[in-house]
Amino acid sequence: MATELGPTPVKKPASGGTELHHAPKGVGEDNAIASQGKWASWLLAPAIIALAVVIVYPIISAIVMSFQADAGLDPATGLFAEGGPAGITNYVNWIAQQCASPGGGTVACPPGTLGSQFWSATATTFFFTIVTVALETVLGFWMAIIMARTFKGRSLVRAAVLVPWAIPTAVTAKLWLFIFAFEGIANKLFNTSILWTGSEWPAKWAVIIADVWKTTPFMALLILAGLQMIPAEVYEAAKVDGATAWQRFRMITLPLVKPALMVAILFRTLDALRMFDLPYILTGGSNNTTTLSILVISQIRQGFNVAAALSTITFIIIFLVAFIFVRFLGANVVEQQTGASKGKK
Amino acid sequence: MKTRKYLLPVAAAGVLALSLSACGGGGGGSSSTGGGxxxxxxxxxxxxxxxxxxxxxxxxxxxxxxxxxxxxxxxxxxxxxxxxxxxxxxxxxxxxxxxxxxxxxxxxxxxxxxxxxxxxxxxxxxxxxxxxxxxxxxxxxxxxxxxxxxxxxxxxxxGGILYYRKDLVPTPPKTWDEMMSMCSIAKTNNIGCYSGQFSKYEGLTVNASEAINSAGGSVLDKDGKPSLNTDAAKAGLANLAKAYADGNIPKEAITYKEEESRQAFQDGKLLFLRNWPYVYNLAVTEGSSKVKDVLGMTALPGKSGPGASSxxxxxxxxxxxxxxxxxxxxxxxxxxxxxxxxxxxxxxxxxxxxxxxxxxxxxxxxxxxxxxxxxxxxNAVPRPVTPFYPAVTKAIQDNAYSAIKGEKAVDAALSDMQKSIETQSK
Structure with missing residues (x-):
């Protein structure tokens, strides 16, 4: 990466006039490139240091911590004593769901421990992610198509659609908590007596409904940006050729909006995988609505180092999902821009 | 040659990050004793x-x-x-x-x-x-x-107080069984009988510990070891589970925290309410309160006398x-x-x-x-006094919640509670 950074600034002065690439090398040009490159890397250093401090350091620190045991109680003094190195015990605690047995060794974590909830929390997290992102994509697409049309009061609709997204998640969660209370609006409106936050599937749907309500506008906005990149002539040409509305959507809109759509889905997926505040406030994680992030936060109060292991696992899971998206599903977040600029040249 | 020059600042940044994390490692490793x-x-x-x-x-x-x-x-x-x-x-x-x-x-x-x-x-x-x-x-x-x-x-x-409706209950109950026998009054008046706080949060630990302690059991023994596999503890938690199963505790109580349960009582939907003293002022002063003039207070009901509040x-x-x-x-x-x-x-x-x-x-x-x-x-019993309180309260909440909802037998819930606390108190 550092070597690539070197030549880039050199092009700029050349771009105004003659083609530098084909011209014969001038005297001292090597030195000029070298010193400019050096300059560039020194100028980049503050940014790299900042990134190292705020990104690399916490990640490394968390990984180091995850291999340490939490402080244990010394039975003689009744005081906590340093845990020391733990090897991979903290990871075993989560992935194999093995807890320390009182008699030494390990046993399967009994229900009521955080360790027993790792796989169910992982399943819940993915369930929420898949369902909410699917619903948000469909609804967001629909909203984007409406917003892309020209009609009276379009800007009003666009602003109104954005309102749920502008409300802080914690406030949204409280709002829906009142709606889903037993004596709340949801039950009054439909004349039902469902324990929305007190039984498994209603609780899951409550979280999903609240999340979809809140983040569909975000999806709609990103897709709208993609839709507006499509030139109107393409549609006109298709109309002249006699394509039906469905054909136009399938053959023009979908393929052309795909890059923007994939980025939107990627962002939402990564966001949904670390879902925390909605279920935490709405259900407190009861009735199988505990997500990985809720599990991490609960564990922090019981021991930092075991929590560090879980957050490392969560990090790897999210990283893998992002990797799959970018590598195999063509969600090009970064290269898209370089591709576009190449195209312009 | 070129590459090395460019790498220098980058490497400097890397070294800085590493040295920072080295400092952090010591701090993150949590406390040792502060004897000095x-x-x-x-x-x-x-x-x-x-x-x-x-x-x-x-x-x-x-x-x-x-x-x-x-x-x-x-x-x-x-x-x-x-x-x-x-x-x-x-x-x-x-x-x-x-x-x-x-x-x-x-x-x-x-x-x-x-x-x-x-x-x-x-x-x-x-x-x-x-x-x-x-x-x-x-x-x-x-x-x-x-x-x-x-x-x-x-x-x-x-401490916890049992609020009751003076207009419907002539003499307040002293024991849990007495209170349950009065639930027929609630039925004839078409209201719920008893509620505490049974949503899965700290309040459930309070209520479940009260049930266990009031029946003569205890969550932890004197040495701080869990002691839940006892008949007394079983009787205590079974009281709650049974009352929920036969409707003496209304089914929506599983979503109640302090405020929801107070609201239900103030709206006249409950005969008995276990809650904290703060309820008194609100129940007698709030305009919407339907129990202003009929609010009774007594100690929590126990096995044969006053119960053990958390x-x-x-x-x-x-x-x-x-x-x-x-x-x-x-x-x-x-x-x-x-x-x-x-x-x-x-x-x-x-x-x-x-x-x-x-x-x-x-x-x-x-x-x-x-x-x-x-x-x-x-008569109060402190909630379990243990340095592992977050783990203990979690074990109580998860298992008591399943037991009250009837998803898990009381025996199994208590034994899981016991095991959870054992594996985490080290």
């Missing part, structure tokens, strides 16, 4: 800081003003935290871990005392630092002690890192004087920790629930 600190600065005098959660009813500031007027050289500064218990806890932990000398006296929730004491963060109140505890309610002292040593001065207390409230602890411990001790004493305690009660509706204030006629006229609360607190 507990013996230091015992005679130190000077300005100190008092740390407490949000002072909603403005009791702390007038008190500190009063103290400061009398002690111009040992002024107290008030550091106010948020009103969220979890955030208060985390804030204290962070400052203790950093060995902050500016957190001299801190207000600790009764359930945090053991954890902070075992981490070596609280100054033991013994020998030179001893506090006169005569006249204080014993359960409040138990909750402020760890392994037989007092680690904090009881500051305010709290204890709430706060204690004031002294940081081992404080530089002015002599002043801090004086301030602890100041917080527990009769005058201060009276001020807490009248100004902030905080239950006093001094036994005799509960019989103070002037105070009872102002806070009519005091006599009932006295019975409640005298």
């Amino acid at each position: 600190d507990a013996a230091a600065n015992l005679d130190g005098r000077g300005p100190i800081t008092y740390v407490q959660g949000k002072d909603n009813s403005n009791v702390v500031r007038p008190l500190i003003d009063k103290w400061n007027a009398a002690h111009p050289n040992e002024k107290v500064t008030f550091k106010e935290q948020t009103d969220q218990a979890d955030q208060q806890h985390d804030d204290l932990v962070q400052h203790f871990q950093a060995k902050d000398t500016n957190y001299d006296v801190v207000s600790v929730d009764v359930v945090w005392t053991a954890e902070f004491a075992a981490k070596g963060w609280l100054q033991p109140l013994k020998d030179k630092m001893a506090l006169d505890t005569a006249g204080m309610l014993k359960p409040t002292l138990d909750a402020a002690s760890y392994k037989g040593t007092l680690y904090a001065a009881p500051e305010s207390s709290d 204890l709430g409230g706060h204690s004031a602890g002294m940081s081992v890192y404080s530089k002015n411990k002599a002043t801090a001790l004086d301030f602890l004493k100041f917080l527990t004087t009769e005058e201060t305690q009276k001020f807490f009660a009248t100004q902030g509706s905080l239950a006093p920790v001094l036994t005799k204030l509960y019989d103070d006629q002037a105070l009872v006229a102002k806070l009519p629930y005091l006599p009932v609360l006295k019975t409640s607190i005298e």
Whole structure:
């Protein structure tokens, strides 16, 4: 990466006039490139240091911590004593769901421990992610198509659609908590007596409904940006050729909006995988609505180092999902821009 | 050659990051014992800081003003935290871990005392630092002690009260069975019979522990080991599970926290309600309350007499890192004087920790629930006193929740509770 950074600034002065690439090398040009490159890397250093401090350091620190045991109680003094190195015990605690047995060794974590909830929390997290992102994509697409049309009061609709997204998640969660209370609006409106936050599937749907309500506008906005990149002539040409509305959507809109759509889905997926505040406030994680992030936060109060292991696992899971998206599903977040600029040249 | 030059600053950044993480590794590794600190600065005098959660009813500031007027050289500064218990806890932990000398006296929730004491963060109140505890309610002292040593001065207390409808219940029940037999009254009036707080949160630990303790069981034994595989514990939790199964506890109670249950009672939808003393004022003053004139109060029902309430409230602890411990001790004493305690009660509706204030006629006229609360607190059992409280409360909540909802047999729930606590107390 550092070597690539070197030549880039050199092009700029050349771009105004003659083609530098084909011209014969001038005297001292090597030195000029070298010193400019050096300059560039020194100028980049503050940014790299900042990134190292705020990104690399916490990640490394968390990984180091995850291999340490939490402080244990010394039975003689009744005081906590340093845990020391733990090897991979903290990871075993989560992935194999093995807890320390009182008699030494390990046993399967009994229900009521955080360790027993790792796989169910992982399943819940993915369930929420898949369902909410699917619903948000469909609804967001629909909203984007409406917003892309020209009609009276379009800007009003666009602003109104954005309102749920502008409300802080914690406030949204409280709002829906009142709606889903037993004596709340949801039950009054439909004349039902469902324990929305007190039984498994209603609780899951409550979280999903609240999340979809809140983040569909975000999806709609990103897709709208993609839709507006499509030139109107393409549609006109298709109309002249006699394509039906469905054909136009399938053959023009979908393929052309795909890059923007994939980025939107990627962002939402990564966001949904670390879902925390909605279920935490709405259900407190009861009735199988505990997500990985809720599990991490609960564990922090019981021991930092075991929590560090879980957050490392969560990090790897999210990283893998992002990797799959970018590598195999063509969600090009970064290269898209370089591709576009190449195209312009 | 070129590459190496460009790499230099990058490498510098990398080294910086590594050295930072090396520093962080030591700090992140949590606490060791603070043995040396507990013996230091015992005679130190000077300005100190008092740390407490949000002072909603403005009791702390007038008190500190009063103290400061009398002690111009040992002024107290008030550091106010948020009103969220979890955030208060985390804030204290962070400052203790950093060995902050500016957190001299801190207000600790009764359930945090053991954890902070075992981490070596609280100054033991013994020998030179001893506090006169005569006249204080014993359960409040138990909750402020760890392994037989007092680690904090009881500051305010709290206990559960059974509210009932005077118009429908002629004589309040004394035992759980009596109360359940009165549920027929609720049925004829087409309202719910009993509710506490059964949503899965800290309140469920309070209610489940009360059920277990009231039936003669206990969550932890004297050595801090779980003792849930007993007939008494089983009977206690089974009481709740059975009442939920046959509808004496309405099914929506599984979503109730304090406020929801108060609302249901105030709307006239419940015959009996277990809740904290704060309900009294709201139930008799709020315009929408339908129980204003028919509100009855009594002690929680037990097996053969008053039940064992869970204890709430706060204690004031002294940081081992404080530089002015002599002043801090004086301030602890100041917080527990009769005058201060009276001020807490009248100004902030905080239950006093001094036994005799509960019989103070002037105070009872102002806070009519005091006599009932006295019975409640005298019979109260602190929630499990353990340095592993977060793990213990989680074990209780998860399993009691399943048991009450009938998803898990009471036996199995208790045995899982027992095992969960065993695997996590090490």
